[in-house]
Amino acid sequence: MSMPVTPAAADAIDTFLTAAGVTKHRALVRRILEAGVGLSTDDTSRLNLKITSAAIEEMRAAFKLFAPYTNTPKVTVFGSARTQSHDPLWANTEKVAQQLSARHWMVVTGAGPGIMEAAADGAGAEKSLGVSIRLPFEEALDAEGNTVDANNVVMKYFFTRKLMLVKESSGFVCLPGGFGTMDETFELLTLQQTGKMDPVPIVLLDRPGGTYWSHFAAFITQELAGGGYISAGDLDRVVITDSAETATAEVLGFWRNYDSLRWVGDELVMRLKATPTAGEIAQLNARFSGLLDSGEIRVTSPLAPEVKDNDRLELPRIVFTPRRRAVGDLDRVIRALNAFASAPPITDARTTPGADR
Template identity: 65%
Template sequence: MQGNPEDEALTAALDELMERAGVASQRGLVRRILTTGLGLGQDGTGRLNLKITAAALEEMRAAFRLFEPFAGIPKATIFGSARTRSHDPLWREAEQVSRRLAEQGWMVVTGAGPGIMEAAATGAGPEQSLGVSIRLPFEQVPEHLHANGDRLVSMKYFFTRKLMLVKESRGFICLPGGFGTMDETFELLTLQQTGKMEPVPIVLLDEPGGTFWKGFEEFVVGHLERTGVISPGDLDRVLITDSVEAAVDAVSGFWGNYDSLRWVDERLVLRLRAAPTPSEIAELNEQFAHLLEQGRFEAAEPLPAERADRDKLELPRIAFVPKHRAAGELHRLIRALNRLPSAPRSATSS
């Protein structure tokens, strides 16, 4: 069956355009983007909707370019109030936790605004911090952060900004804040609970002796969990602490043995830094049998799809078939893997 000649002509024209523009890789995906843009025009999409689409793509491109040179460096995003002042103990907590992460080789990502965001960027230093700011009429990027222009991108829309504050990071530390901070915290928890985001460490960091996050915990457990709108233990995936050291250990320790995951059809593959022993795998099968749809946890060689992509072939791995709703519990399995006797010594505290 032959295709529509008009579609074939359009595809050929787009391929010629990409050739002239020097697009040499991922041309199928680029063609989809171009085709979707043309489709918006064919649909008679209104001007406002077109402006939103164009601005979102432009902002995402700018953010992708900002992060690309640092793709191999682990990053932690720090959230918190823009209203926190430099004399506040929370400012010092944000500055100290960022400095500690930077000393361990992490980069710190912030919203590039005042308050906790400025404190975190200051602690990490200009070479170890990246900023994704939002353009608001009443909030300005601190001058010394604005001067670091090659490490900063500015956004019009909150949804593109939140995407980039989350997408590139391997750990999150939330300090007390208002609606924006709570929005970001709840979105992190939602992404983790639903499995729409790979498991990552989340820390709710308070000032020494502070009760902000303890109050949050009381609300979540006493209202959300009690009324059944979330599952018991959904908040177990986060660490609530007033210790900078505990916060840093939770972020870095999460990656002590666990490296990454990949779905291959119905199987989930967890890549590790150290191969578990047969007795350790047997123990995992006893402890986490409730996560399995069928079969068992098994040590595995790289699967054909992984080999085809040369995807972390050097790492040991375990593979299993999880239940559909098991994604929200993977953090427990990962922490158990980090505590295995075979795990690298630095991972056992996770």
């Protein structure tokens, strides 16, 4: 937490916000400006100021790109920029993008060649968004320094690019690739394991008969889990397949009954599309008792903070108090809920709860 600005600076910021016509989320905009002023009073170096200003500018451009599609579900596709169009990986990527876009999903990519191009081609121009990276050996900008494609945004930094590739999506399909793909895949697994990201479907998609992800899984199991660096079931939250149809079914099926979650103190509220029966709730409690810190899983009406925020009040929900270190196992509860007879049929698209979810 940065030190507060002086009273005179605070008054000047208020005056500026009023002159700029800032009324919506004014307190948050004020915090951004105060942090900027604080960087100067902290005697921050010119290089660090350049990094900060560029990152904020890049995020603003990306937020603007994604804003019109806030309520449209999106899947991000990761994979190698070196994959050629004759490779079966290309065909599998194009197929899964076609299948998801046909079910009213948008496809997000790194806006490069290879797997990224295959995904964008499969989804079509109107159903794809790109977040590309500016590299010294690639020219992706027009004369004004902007992307030529209105559905793309160009980033200077990998960390801002990865934020946007992950933040906006409700599903991920990873194809074989190099260091970048490994970085993106491990970040997804880390965010899920640590509970820093809401549960989402993650598919590791290979070419028919391919061994890339099976070798990856063997390394995870033998070296990471075997060495005690992760828990034995930490890779269970992903689906490894060589079938585009299976990949599509996993992304869509994950949202069959599960909608969203919210913490209210130590309690976790999980919003659903259909209310589980009493017998199904009993099954959840028997199966996931080890996940609970106290109490039981139970059906509930919206909790007071949800009512105050008008947060998904129309949906049924369950509530429970999980052990904090067990939050990475929430996908198991979601899969159980999706498999119950009470769960509705899989719909064409997930309705995204909102930008602030």
